[in-house]
Amino acid sequence: MRSILINRKRILILTLEILLLLFSLLLIFGPMTSLVLWSIADKWFWPNPVPQSIGLDYWKQALGIQKSLAIGAVSIVPAFFLSLMIAVITVVIAMAIAIPAGYALAKYKIPFGTFILFLFLMPNAFPQQPIFVNLLDTFTKIGLAGTVPGVIIVHILVGLVFGVWITSATFKSIPVQLEEAARSVGANSLKTFFRISLPLAAPGLLASSVFVFITSLDEFTGTFFIGLPFVITLPMTLYSSSGYNMQFASVIAIILLIPSILFMTLIQRVLKAEYVGGMG
Amino acid sequence: MGKIVMSDNVQKRRGFIFPPYILLLFPAVSFMLLVYAYPFVSSVLKSFINKEGALSLDNYFKAWDLYLKDILFTFSITVFNTIASGIVAILLAVYFRLHESPISRFLLNLYRLPIFIPFVVVAQMMNSFLAPHGLLNVALAQLRLIDLNNPLQLFNFIGLSFGFIWKLAPFTILIIYGGFQMIDNSYIEAGRSAGAKWFKLITRILIPMNKPSIMVALVLIYSQIVGTFTLPYMLIGGKIPTTITVDIAHRVNYFRDFGVANALGVFSYILVFVTAIYYLKTKVKEVK
Numbered sequence: 001m002r003s004i005l006i007n008r009k010r011i012l013i014l015t016l017e018i019l020l021l022l023f024s025l026l027l028i029f030g031p032m033t034s035l036v037l038w039s040i041a042d043k044w045f046w047p048n049p050v051p052q053s054i055g056l057d058y059w060k061q062a063l064g065i066q067k068s069l070a071i072g073a074v075s076i077v078p079a080f081f082l083s084l085m086i087a088v089i090t091v092v093i094a095m096a097i098a099i100p101a102g103y104a105l106a107k108y109k110i111p112f113g114t115f116i117l118f119l120f121l122m123p124n125a126f127p128q129q130p131i132f133v134n135l136l137d138t139f140t141k142i143g144l145a146g147t148v149p150g151v152i153i154v155h156i157l158v159g160l161v162f163g164v165w166i167t168s169a170t171f172k173s174i175p176v177q178l179e180e181a182a183r184s185v186g187a188n189s190l191k192t193f194f195r196i197s198l199p200l201a202a203p204g205l206l207a208s209s210v211f212v213f214i215t216s217l218d219e220f221t222g223t224f225f226i227g228l229p230f231v232i233t234l235p236m237t238l239y240s241s242s243g244y245n246m247q248f249a250s251v252i253a254i255i256l257l258i259p260s261i262l263f264m265t266l267i268q269r270v271l272k273a274e275y276v277g278g279m280g
Numbered sequence: 281m282g283k284i285v286m287s288d289n290v291q292k293r294r295g296f297i298f299p300p301y302i303l304l305l306f307p308a309v310s311f312m313l314l315v316y317a318y319p320f321v322s323s324v325l326k327s328f329i330n331k332e333g334a335l336s337l338d339n340y341f342k343a344w345d346l347y348l349k350d351i352l353f354t355f356s357i358t359v360f361n362t363i364a365s366g367i368v369a370i371l372l373a374v375y376f377r378l379h380e381s382p383i384s385r386f387l388l389n390l391y392r393l394p395i396f397i398p399f400v401v402v403a404q405m406m407n408s409f410l411a412p413h414g415l416l417n418v419a420l421a422q423l424r425l426i427d428l429n430n431p432l433q434l435f436n437f438i439g440l441s442f443g444f445i446w447k448l449a450p451f452t453i454l455i456i457y458g459g460f461q462m463i464d465n466s467y468i469e470a471g472r473s474a475g476a477k478w479f480k481l482i483t484r485i486l487i488p489m490n491k492p493s494i495m496v497a498l499v500l501i502y503s504q505i506v507g508t509f510t511l512p513y514m515l516i517g518g519k520i521p522t523t524i525t526v527d528i529a530h531r532v533n534y535f536r537d538f539g540v541a542n543a544l545g546v547f548s549y550i551l552v553f554v555t556a557i558y559y560l561k562t563k564v565k566e567v568k
Contacts, residue, residue: 110305125559126556138318249408
């Protein structure tokens with residue numbers, strides 16, 4: 001009797017699990033399917049449940065393989081390379097100033113420490129849009145609005161905060177004893193840093209660089225205020241085609257989605273959960 | 281200072297030398313002061329300066345008159361989605377923690393996916409999925425649940441919430457589940473052997489023991505929702521009501537009206553004030 005009851009309970013739980021699985025699959029992949037369908041829909045008129053004809057015309061057009069005036073899409077290759085260039089420069093500069101700062105926060109007791117911590121925590125706690133708006137005001141006066149350097153500065157701002165926290169957490173995880181051992185055999189602080197701390201921190205620093213890279217690639221709000229209408233990054237092409245050109249917008253969205261998922265899957269295990277959610 | 285013994289000695293010998301951390305922190309801190317702190321302070325100051333350049337509350341009166349509805353809309357969107365994401369996340373995280381099976385392991389990974397998708401892509405996804413003749417409406421019509429001549433209108437509170445929960449509940453799951461993993465099995469076993477059913481297990485053991493990470497998760501998504509511009513801008517745009525972030529963009533792009541935009545910005549600071557203080561306090565404590 002008892003075993004029948006346990007069996008019943010098991011079946012009930014399994015049924016609930018399968019229902020949850022199906023529901024979750026629909027929930028997560030439903031919106032994604034919509035994106036994929038639109039990206040290959042040559043013709044999709046309401047109320048057909050699926051596109052009337054499918055093809056890769058919008059993909060070819062967006063990737064610059066084909067140039068036809070009949071298809072409402074332009075090559076996004078220039079925007080892609082602009083985004084890539086901005087992201088690479090952003091990573092180099094942001095990490096060059098984030099690594100020393102992260103190291104200092106991890107290894108030294110700093111006077112006014114709370115104030116400095118506040119400075120790096122506030123962007124997570126308060127909305128950032130008013131910052132961009134006021135930067136636009138300032139940048140307009142000094143000629144940085146609508147320029148690539150202006151956009152890079154904003155991307156550094158967005159990435160730097162995460163860069164500093166991730167590197168600081170990484171340096172903190174390196175045992176002090178290792179550094180002390182190096183010093184006790186006569187290495188000076190620079191040598192200790194480059195021979196001991198830096199190599200040990202390398203995986204964390206790499207993860208943090210990749211993170212800053214992706215944040216820059218996907219950055220929207222700052223670029224919207226500082227860059228438009230002259231600096232057209234990939235997310236800006238998505239924005240300007242969104243709403244009236246479903247096919248083209250869907251193609252760009254998928255192109256943006258691929259590196260994000262790929263890189264984040266690679267580095268997520270190294271990162272603290274809190275930072276992973278900070279993007280976008 | 282005890283960690284860096286050598287430099288202490290050097291300091292004693294030569295008197296005062298420049299502490300190395302000043303040099304290390306200088307670039308990052310000066311960048312943050314210039315590009316973050318300065319615009320932050322000026323966003324508050326400029327909200328009190330009217331078009332004639334005089335000190336006044338004009339911007340606030342105007343923002344209040346024009347956008348009170350939107351401020352309330354933003355607040356209700358934020359509260360609703362924080363609570364909804366929190367409940368969904370706690371339930372799923374409990375399930376992942378207490379029930380080990382191939383399906384639960386698969387779902388744990390599946391729910392990571394939206395975290396990695398940037399808001400601008402989520403916005404486009406929802407834009408096509410939730411449209412009056414989008415995939416959702418078409419699918420529901422195929423199941424004869426709705427009539428396509430009268431489709432669900434989702435570019436409003438409901439659609440925006442769907443987008444926010446889709447993107448942010450998974451992030452909340454990740455943090456809360458991380459906290460649940462820290463709770464030793466022995467507590468759960470003890471609860472079970474004392475006869476606690478799953479509901480008691482959740483409310484008496486799992487949630488109280490995991491309060492810090494639940495709070496941090498909720499505080500983080502709360503401030504993120506208040507500050508998100510992309511999703512409401514691409515989904516609702518200038519319809520009424522819309523969010524504060526969309527209004528700020530309109531004030532700046534159409535009217536170059538930085539005064540009212542900044543007053544709206546201060547309203548968004550006020551909305552996150554309590555959560556921001558909580559976040560700053562716990563983080564500073566955690567770091568020290």
